[in-house]
Amino acid sequence: MKKKKRSHDGAAVNGRLVRRPIRRWFPLFILPTFCCFIIGFLWPFIQGIYLSFCDFNTPRDAVWVGFANYAKAFRDAGFVHAFWNTAGFAVVSIILINVTAFIIAYALTQRIFGANLFRTVFFMPNLIGGVVLGYIWSMIFDAILKSYNTYLTSSATYGFWGLVILVAWQQIGYMMIIYIAGFQSVPGDMLEAAKIDGATGFQTLTRVIIPNVMPSITICTFLTLTNSFKMFDQNLALTGGAPSVMMNGAKLNMTELLALNIYSTYNINKSWHGAAQAKAVVFFLLVAVLAIAQLTATRSREVQQ
Amino acid sequence: MMKSKKLMAWSLATAMVLAALTACGGSGSSSTETTAAAAETTAAAETKAAETAAAETAAAETEAAETEAAAGSGSVYYLNFKPEADQAWQDLAAAYTAETGVSVKVVTAASGTYSDTLTAEMAKTEAPTIYNIGNMQGLNDWNDYALDLTGSKVYDERINDDYVLFDESGAPKALGYCYESFGIIVNKALLEQAGHSLDEIKDFESLKTVADDIHARAGELGFDAFSAPGLDGSSSWRFSGHLANIPLFYEFRDDGVTEQPATITGAYLDQFRAIWDLYITDTAANPTSLSTSTGDESEAEFGEGKAVFYQNGDWEYANLTGDKFGMNPDDLAMIPIYCGVEGEEKAGLNSGTENCWAINSQASEENIQASLDFLYWVVTSEDGTSMLAEQFSGIPFKNAKDSANVFGANAKEYASAGNYTLSWAFNYTPNVDSWRATVVTALTAYSADPTDDNWAKVVEAFVEGWAYEYNMQNG
Numbered sequence: 108m109k110k111k112k113r114s115h116d117g118a119a120v121n122g123r124l125v126r127r128p129i130r131r132w133f134p135l136f137i138l139p140t141f142c143c144f145i146i147g148f149l150w151p152f153i154q155g156i157y158l159s160f161c162d163f164n165t166p167r168d169a170v171w172v173g174f175a176n177y178a179k180a181f182r183d184a185g186f187v188h189a190f191w192n193t194a195g196f197a198v199v200s201i202i203l204i205n206v207t208a209f210i211i212a213y214a215l216t217q218r219i220f221g222a223n224l225f226r227t228v229f230f231m232p233n234l235i236g237g238v239v240l241g242y243i244w245s246m247i248f249d250a251i252l253k254s255y256n257t258y259l260t261s262s263a264t265y266g267f268w269g270l271v272i273l274v275a276w277q278q279i280g281y282m283m284i285i286y287i288a289g290f291q292s293v294p295g296d297m298l299e300a301a302k303i304d305g306a307t308g309f310q311t312l313t314r315v316i317i318p319n320v321m322p323s324i325t326i327c328t329f330l331t332l333t334n335s336f337k338m339f340d341q342n343l344a345l346t347g348g349a350p351s352v353m354m355n356g357a358k359l360n361m362t363e364l365l366a367l368n369i370y371s372t373y374n375i376n377k378s379w380h381g382a383a384q385a386k387a388v389v390f391f392l393l394v395a396v397l398a399i400a401q402l403t404a405t406r407s408r409e410v411q412q
Numbered sequence: 413m414m415k416s417k418k419l420m421a422w423s424l425a426t427a428m429v430l431a432a433l434t435a436c437g438g439s440g441s442s443s444t445e446t447t448a449a450a451a452e453t454t455a456a457a458e459t460k461a462a463e464t465a466a467a468e469t470a471a472a473e474t475e476a477a478e479t480e481a482a483a484g485s486g487s488v489y490y491l492n493f494k495p496e497a498d499q500a501w502q503d504l505a506a507a508y509t510a511e512t513g514v515s516v517k518v519v520t521a522a523s524g525t526y527s528d529t530l531t532a533e534m535a536k537t538e539a540p541t542i543y544n545i546g547n548m549q550g551l552n553d554w555n556d557y558a559l560d561l562t563g564s565k566v567y568d569e570r571i572n573d574d575y576v577l578f579d580e581s582g583a584p585k586a587l588g589y590c591y592e593s594f595g596i597i598v599n600k601a602l603l604e605q606a607g608h609s610l611d612e613i614k615d616f617e618s619l620k621t622v623a624d625d626i627h628a629r630a631g632e633l634g635f636d637a638f639s640a641p642g643l644d645g646s647s648s649w650r651f652s653g654h655l656a657n658i659p660l661f662y663e664f665r666d667d668g669v670t671e672q673p674a675t676i677t678g679a680y681l682d683q684f685r686a687i688w689d690l691y692i693t694d695t696a697a698n699p700t701s702l703s704t705s706t707g708d709e710s711e712a713e714f715g716e717g718k719a720v721f722y723q724n725g726d727w728e729y730a731n732l733t734g735d736k737f738g739m740n741p742d743d744l745a746m747i748p749i750y751c752g753v754e755g756e757e758k759a760g761l762n763s764g765t766e767n768c769w770a771i772n773s774q775a776s777e778e779n780i781q782a783s784l785d786f787l788y789w790v791v792t793s794e795d796g797t798s799m800l801a802e803q804f805s806g807i808p809f810k811n812a813k814d815s816a817n818v819f820g821a822n823a824k825e826y827a828s829a830g831n832y833t834l835s836w837a838f839n840y841t842p843n844v845d846s847w848r849a850t851v852v853t854a855l856t857a858y859s860a861d862p863t864d865d866n867w868a869k870v871v872e873a874f875v876e877g878w879a880y881e882y883n884m885q886n887g
Contacts, residue, residue: 135421139428165535167774168556179887249704258703261857347645350853351846353872358850358880374528375843376885377553 159384164377176385184357189368197335212286230280241344260349266362289323325405339366486782492520493544541783545586546766547839558585559771566787586768590804593761593823594725601743616752627694639719640697642705652848660837672840678875687751700860726805726819746819760826764836843881
């Protein structure tokens with residue numbers, strides 16, 4: 108998207124006189140944030156990769172062991188199980204969250220009574236932290252399941268769907284806001300033209316609205332995909348991976364997702380610290396590849412306005 | 413003019429960076445050391461703005477370590493293992509600081525999270541100087557961080573080597589500061605009210621007869637036999653850890669096990685099932701909702717006189733007789749956990765320890781000395797020995813005060829009457845938290861639906877889980 112230069116006034120916002128000092132001084136202005144970024148993100152990230160090739164108890168006593176940790180990580184049945192759990196969870200929650208958020212957003216952009224109130228109400232769950240939500244929902248689920256003489260951690264199915272419901276409840280409001288913004292940016296003249304051409308409501312939706320809100324769909328699927336893969340707090344607080352069962356001589360935490368599996372691997376004992384670190388690196392690569400692939404796929408379908 | 417503006421801009425940016433760094437460092441992250449160093453260098457080089465930043469650094473650090481008074485050379489950071497003794501340690505630390513001026517920071521890990529917390533804390537620059545090693549597995553993990561205690565004053569105060577953990581080279585690395593006993597706590601007053609007495613209970617049969625009778629008449633009596641055997645994380649260790657000690661102890665005794673076995677047979681799991689069935693039957697709790705039933709609920713049930721029996725340890729003494737429940741010590745007794753093993757009339761309580769002090773050998777010279785001094789003071793001073801006697805029952809130090817703890821006294825009575833003491837066989841458990849989680853899952857499922865099939869899963873979790881965790885631990 109190229110913008111035509113509208114002004115020749117040197118003192119305008121993107122005028123020469125204003126831009127030059129910005130260009131010259133921007134390193135100074137980004138310095139504080141950049142330092143924080145290095146310390147809080149870049150450095151731990153590099154150290155993390157290094158540690159995945161080490162045997163260590165605390166980062167201070169790391170000993171280089173090469174790829175042994177990676178081999179160990181992939182031998183762990185729990186890791187593979189957690190991967191499939193996460194994949195299943197991601198698929199279900201991406202569809203559920205986006206479809207619901209889209210529908211709600213669509214409904215709330217029509218002129219209905221109390222739309223603003225509903226927007227606020229739907230958005231509110233997002234303001235509560237994941238751990239708190241996990242504990243609250245575990246109480247809710249247990250209270251409900253109690254009347255059927257069972258409990259949340261009795262089976263993997265309850266735990267899985269419980270987590271889906273929790274996450275949907277939390278994230279639908281957020282995605283809804285993004286979709287609402289998308290709907291509002293659909294040009295009125297396009298809609299009008301569609302109407303004049305005699306398009307049905309469904310045709311308007313699929314041929315005019317959806318192509319126009321594609322940027323929102325990109326953002327939302329991207330967010331839900333990475334959120335599902337990185338899911339940790341809610342998983343920890345809701346079930347903590349329980350039930351843990353022995354299966355073919357190996358122990359599986361039935362509702363454990365990848366991030367929680369990495370965390371619990373680290374806590375087995377010191378001989379597993381490196382393997383947990385290796386899992387985390389694999390996890391990073393996985394999420395990065397998925398997110399980039401997804402981003403390119405949806406980007407190509409966006410409409411330039 | 414222009415120059416001073418430039419200088420000002422750079423100074424402000426630097427100040428911002430430093431302020432941000434200080435904020436990170438204040439929370440005790442591993443960057444503290446570099447931060448402090450950076451702050452010092454800049455403070456020397458820079459002018460006004462840097463001075464502000466340095467002042468901020470100092471302010472933030474004071475805030476971060478409120479407990480750190482204007483101390484001498486070393487300071488102590490004690491990572492406490494027992495949540496129920498947290499307040500007592502905090503008070504004792506304050507008393508020590510008031511007396512000597514040495515700052516003592518006491519942090520208590522939340523129940524069941526000690527090893528996670530320890531791992532996280534040890535990676536920090538301001539790592540714990542005194543921490544807990546519970547068993548041989550803990551020592552294997554932390555041996556590199558444990559100081560050889562030979563020749564230290566506190567080590568020489570011990571009465572024997574029973575509660576000391578030695579590493580492979582034979583060096584004492586962790587010093588037990590209390591030993592504890594667990595069994596079934598009985599409310600004798602309620603027992604008599606129900607028309608029974610403690611003398612009736614000699615073995616599993618008699619325990620079951622009494623409990624069944626109380627449970628049958630619970631409506632009329634207003635109390636039930638056992639307090640809720642909750643399997644929430646705050647309570648499940650009483651069963652996956654302590655109750656599981658019974659089958660483990662007898663199996664290891666029969667097989668002459670003296671070190672961590674790679675596999676177990678589960679020879680006494682039928683007895684384990686018998687006592688567990690009794691717990692979940694003769695109680696007011698709903699067996700299908702045990703997964704959310706907490707330790708506090710169970711304690712309150714017993715403390716408020718709604719249950720006659722409560723499986724727990726002598727560390728509960730202070731809580732039960734304290735302000736909250738105000739139970740009369742004369743009404744309390746602890747009896748062995750009977751489960752139908754041959755010869756159990758001669759059983760005593762389960763005694764052992766998971767409470768051993770270790771000194772962080774990678775701490776600074778001054779902090780190590782300060783920590784050793786603090787521990788020596790704890791086991792010799794008036795304040796320290798009183799606190800130990802109040803909080804714990806068995807204290808293996810020369811200057812130990814007699815504890816008022818009736819449960820500890822019960823343990824000694826059983827032992828002096830010639831009954832055998834059940835040692836803590838569960839200290840051999842590989843990957844203890846993980847193993848217990850599997851057992852709890854199976855036990856919860858069994859409680860909700862007590863069928864033979866579900867019990868088979870408990871056995872699987874017990875026996876195959878052990879082998880699996882042993883491989884994981886050493887794999």
